Amino acid sequence: LKLEVDQLVKLPALEAAPLLLGYKIARWTPAGWIKLMIVETEAYHQGDPASHSFKGVTPRTAPMFETGGRLYVYFTYGMHYCMNIVVGQKGVGEAVLLRAAQPLEGISIMQRNRKTNDMRQLANGPGILAQALGIKDTKLSGEILNKSSILLEEPSRRIKPEQIVASPRIGIKHAIDVPWRFYIKDNPFISRV
């Protein structure tokens, strides 16, 4: 049973994050199509002290509080961009961080964006994934999926529940114990750790 994208993005982050594994993220660029399969995600919600939405709406985090189906792109560590799929209901601040993906189409474009030919290093981290997609600013933040240059497609083959691993999230200082990072077991394209 495949979940329509429109239904999936209405779910709370903790439900949507594992379900997004296997879905495809795509972008149309002047050089052609880029497409990857999502293999690693993390869930962030309003009651979560590690979430940007924890302290309420700010100009930066406003997209997290919109209806699911938008993008939330943020700039971090003075040099990296990370992309989220906003999920859930309007007024509730939650999103799913895209941490890693498996390259499918537009490999040469991503190799150019990333300055490496190593397939496993094209999208094996949230900042790296954004680089592969050619994201160099936060202009896409708040944009609506499938109505902007970023598309989300249903999986061709559904990921079985037993193939999904849950583990603690990476790089956070709060709520380090909860297993809200999800990835496809044995997939070679997940981020380090």
Added chain:
DNA sequence: TTCCCGATTGTA
């Protein structure tokens, strides 16, 4: 206006 810090990455 000042100050601290971060949902990271690449290099040593």
Added chain:
DNA sequence: ACAATCGGGAAC
């Protein structure tokens, strides 16, 4: 293990 690098957000 650690530097690079700068915008967001709280405090002053």
